[in-house]
Amino acid sequence: MAVFQPTAIVGNGRVLVTLGHSAELMAFFYPRCDHAQNVREGLTGIYLDGFGFSWLFGHEWQRQQRYLSGEAAVLTELTSPLLGLGISVCDFVSPDEPVLFRQWQVRSLDGKPKRLRLLHYFELTLGGHEWQQAVQVITLPHPTPRPAVVQWRGNFWFGVSSDLPFQQWQCGKALPNAHNHPKPDMLDGWLNGQTLEIGKVAFAVGWQISIPPFGSVERTMVIAFGESKREVIHRLGRNLADSFESHHERHRAEWEEWLKRVKVSFLNSLGKERVKSVLEAALWTMRLTWDKGMGAPVAAPEFDPTFEASGGYGFCWCRDASFVAHAFAQIGLAQKASRFFGWCSRAQSPDGYFHQRYWLDGSLAPAWSEDHDSLQVDETAAVIWAAAQVYRKLREKPSQQVWESIKRALMFLSSHLVAGVHKAGMDLWETFRGHFTYTQAAFAAAFQAGAELSNLMGEQNLAEQCQALAHETKSALLKRFWAKDGFLRGFTPDGHPDPTPDASVLGVIEPFRILDLTKSEELAMAERTMQRVLSHLTKETPEGGLAVWRFSGDGYAWGMASTPATLWLGLSAAALGEATGKRDWWQIAQKCWLAVTHHTTPAGLVAEMFDPFGAGYWAVGHGWSAAWLVLLTERLTEAQRKLSVLR
Helix, strand or coil: CCCCCCCEEEECCCCEEEECCCCCEEEEECCCCCCCECEEEEEEEEEECCCEEEECCCCCCEEEEEECCCCCCEEEEEEECCCCEEEEEEEEECCCCCEEEEEEEEEECCCCCEEEEEEEEEEECHHHCCCCEEEEEEEECCCCCEEEEEEEECCEEEEEEECCCCCEEEEEECCCCCCCCHHHHHHHCCCCCCCEEEECEEEEEEEEEEECCCCEEEEEEEEEEECCHHHHHHHHHHHHCCCHHHHHHHHHHHHHHHHHHCCCCHHHCCCCHHHHHHHHHHHHHHHHCEECCCCEECCCCCCCCCCCCCCCCCCECHHHHHHHHHHHHHCCCHHHHHHHHHHHHHHCCCCCCCCCCECCCCCECCCCCCCHHHCCCHHHHHHHHHHHHHHHHHCCCCCHHHHHHHHHHHHHHHHCEECCEECCEECCCCCCEEEEHHHHHHHHHHHHHHHHHHHHCCCHHHHHHHHHHHHHHHHHHHHHCEECCEECCEECCCCCEECCCEHHHHHHCCCCCCCCCCCHHHHHHHHHHHHHHHHHHEEECCCCCEEECCECCCCHHHHCEEHHHHHHHHHHHHHHHHHHCCHHHHHHHHHHHHHHHHCCCCCCCCEEEECCCCCCEEEECCHHHHHHHHHHHHHHHHHCCCCCCCC
16 A cells, blocks of 8 residues: 555544545544544546546646635645636534535636536545455435445445435446456446445445536535444434535534634734644644544554555654643643543553553554663653643642552653663664663653652652652763763663764753753753754755754655754744843744744645655644644744744
8 A cells, every 4th residue: 555645634533534635535534543544545536528537636737725714624726727627625524423524616717618527436444454345325315315325344334425416326346457446437437337346345426517607516425434334324314414514614613612722822913824724733633633532642644554664653652642732731721631641541551661652542553662672761751741741730630540650650760760861772763772861851851740740649758759860860861961062862772972963852951841941051051952953953944944853864754854853943942042031042943933834734734754945744744743833833922022033
């Protein structure tokens, strides 16, 4: 299966849908945001009389895509001067059900009448399986009789129908040489009407459309998932009984209500509509990738399920999730964030640490950092650190179950120290083994957080122990990991210094704030660390921004810049700006922000990696990046009262 990067996502916090730049339906994750990836291909094409067939992803189409203001609904607009046609596609997911609404508007642009067939191809992998599927055309009895297509495997059921009845359909084998494969049969504009197929299947549906000169027509499709045929048929009928406009209004109102609960100031102060759209999309990413049924997020919607070019992204890393939980707490959603720690208490290993990554049900995902000397122990530390941030905002004590989980994690971290330094493990980039400045900073932050939480829970002895460990690990960090011009990346497993420039050393400044910037000596260390990152890991971008790479020689994702690293530098520069009042630091923070907001998908989503000199990106809808973009924007917005840092 090839790797296709989506450009937009929609969903409702229980299902997650990814879309391509031509409104391709790329994935539909149900019943959770990580599983299963039920769609292999969902493509639209037209057969225009006098021209022939055209896929909407073809070169004859120009395309734009954006989120509608104030809601996680995506509008894809395509125009073809060659065909004299314009097509708009609006996609959104029901707030309450696993139901996707898709509306096409087809327009004649050249003053000529048009006769065409609008066709949609589906190749589904229900439950994540290619084989042993069944697909059938049935009659949907409600609200009025009309064709629908259902496909099923076990208790995974899919159904699709439309406001105006489909006039063409074809079920067939999704095999290269199959005589009834619907995808090649679409190319002549006609489908053969086959109503049933089993095995490795696919199907296509379509409408015949006549458009007057400069006129337009609309067609709406409803896609529903469920656990039974009856449930899917009921969902289709109920949702087709109301107009697309009424569903859209309910969707818009639900997202507007959610935005009222979000405490950010930047949406009212950003002048440029595109920038506001990017920031809204970051908020949508945080919400949509966080499965509210499970209480934890995926790092990004999966786009590489066969691990052809990466290890996959549709899993929960506790590190990423902790950063998103922290950001939620900062913007007024601490109650939502606190549910993550209940999830952690169920997923935690008996020894108290957290594995590399998980499925959202808490089971161990495919992983490679599982050996005792290659654990990513910073993830365990990040959970404890984030818990303190969230419960401080919440002004509540954690439940006893969560507190016992935190204590187990603290016990594991304390057992994972030798002379105040963490034992060898894997770094946060999942590339190197050793002892790292970032991981050591995470340990110090975790013990400081443990002391705060212990005081909150009335356990003074534990608070004192954690405070002593926080002092010990910070002292070891400053003595062992500091070099003349900044912090080392760390040490190799056998103890040799590793001076490779690495953006993760910024963890001593943000988010863990290990260095006390009110002390001149530690402030000087922070400034030197920043200068080393600036000297070795940054490049100016054409729009005047500043892109940051993870570490020297990083070749991941074809050597693109890192969005988390860029935002990391921006947040650290903001911290130094706040501590010193120097405008230069704020300008660096603003340039990092500028690079990220200018290099998104066409719909405005941030990705984990981006090409600062082109249009490439990798891992779209990256929750960690979205969270830190929101936090950096909020700090820049507050600073704007004194300095003009946002353009």
